[in-house]
Amino acid sequence: MTSFASWIVQMLAANGVDTVFGIPGVHTVELYRGLAGSSIRHVTARHEQGAGFMADGYARVSGRPGVCFIITGPGLTNIATAMGQAYGDSIPMLVISTVNPAGSMGSGAGHLHELPDQRQLMAQVSAFSHTVLTVEEFPTVLARAFAIFASARPRPVHIEIPVDLLSVDASCLGPALALPVPDRPAAAEAALAAAAKECARASRPLIIAGGGATAAADAILALAERLDAPVLMTTNARGILAQDHPLALPIWPGGDVGASVMTAADLII
Helix, strand or coil, X not given: CCEHHXXXXXXXXXXXXXXXXXXXXXXXXXXXXXXXXXXXXXXECCCHHHHHHHHHHHHHHHCCCEXXXXXXXXHHHHHHHHHHHHHHHCCCEEEEEEECXXXXXXXXXXXXXXXXXXXXXXXXXXXXXEECCCHHHHHHHHHHXXXXXXXXXXXXXXXXXXXXXXXXXXXXXXXXXXXXXXXXXXXXXXXXXXXXXXXXXXXXXXXXXXXXXXXXXXXXXXXXXXXXXXXEECHHHCCCCCCCCCCEECCCCCCHHHHHHHHHCCEEC
């Protein structure tokens, strides 16, 4: 028998997860039993908010989603702050939490760490929040999360699992395998050709780079030098061009100086 919790851990490892952040608790103990025999490293925080910010930092540095195991109720409210930061900065984060058994959710009967509606809370700081009620639906939900991380605007995803489901036999799911990930959307050739013509005509081009462009730093540098275009970097984009590069503009785009730079440009990329 392979418990659902152990299969979840195996599935994460099969999809490139090498680190999980969290705090072991009575509701997540089955997940931690699965971690014990896996290749995934666990980093224990002293507070769930800390685990969330660790995952955020991991994702920013590695380019891979930061993953957290979080207990029901207060554990989830604690990590909401870090998820809110990641949501605003478009950082991929996978938060797998527990929730009380399906028949007890929102009952008001005083079950341990019970909240009226965890999903409603998490929906405010995530791309989506989903409650898994059967083991069979988990692979599809996880695939949706990784598809968002890879090919859409990356933001936190919350998946909650009833505590009693974690110990269910998941042998019916078969071996844990890598999920198919869609390609990142690309511009049409005609659009690229039109953009190239605009670049050739421009005499005062300007590039604005945000945090989502950090992975394209080398390409941005090459384009900026080819066009002799200053690069206005938002706070999360600092470092795409070195601070002392003559084309680097590490200023706030919403300020007066940023506005004057944009007004003076005849082409903004």
